[in-house]
Amino acid sequence: MNEHGPDAPWDDPSWTRSWLDLDKSWRDLQRLFVMPNQSPAEMGLDLVRGDVHHPRGMMHGYECHYQVLDPNRVDVVARQIARFDKADVLALYIAGGRTDERLRSDVNYVGHYLATAQEFTARQAEAGNGLVYRIG
Template identity: 55%
Template sequence: MGIRYSACSVRASDDELVRRDPLAYMNDTFSTSASASEECDPEDRWLDLDKSWREFQRLLTWSHRVPADTGFDLVRGDVTYPEGYENGYLCHYGILTPEEAEVVARELAHIDKVDVLAMYVENGRVGDRLREDVSYVGYHLERAKEFVSRRAAAGEGIVYRIG
């Protein structure tokens, strides 16, 4: 299955709640979204980057970018293996304030599939899978851009899980 990435919106009034227990907040948001009426589109409150989060980390830190100046906070972190690799991992949770979501949205707006292709080429990635990989990461990039820009426009933050 692999390690995956998912994120959901955080209302400004829920900041303390999400910081206290990000997993419970995400589970509650998922339950609420899944059972909500058609007025609330669950896709509007959730982002699933599948396994492309690692490529996002590379994309947002490759040679011409400085992590402090990018949208890297959207995918910062990794799972940990406290009892060794063979004994499973602990998920990483990250929280972005509404202000941080706004910065990420601005930064992601300047990145597109051409940047994804350039990242792969610069890192020596060529061959049969190049087109497929660019398409896969590019698809998730567009979804991330839409999700984060909606959150920023709504004055909301984001909580995410890698794991």
């Protein structure tokens, strides 16, 4: 995929074009991609499947989850997640009863990472590439 490891510098443009980092939005994207009434039920979930691990307990940090998707799966995921937008993120929160003062910033935050994931997967699918994503 590329010669960069997970410790590559954040400001290295070649690294950011080769790796997808979803920061803390992954939990909300997991929920978004399996919202009730989605067809199929796990639309796009392969992009955010996984969890962080706390091998020494919650108080001692966590290890990120890394996943590799082959080119065929990237193409499917790219098409599936292209169907979502910020309005879907807002609907997810409202369906969960969210109305607090942080709602707008949370929608913008998750919406940003959704758009980043859409652009990244579309670019990788078009190039016929697989991808690596990180949760954590």
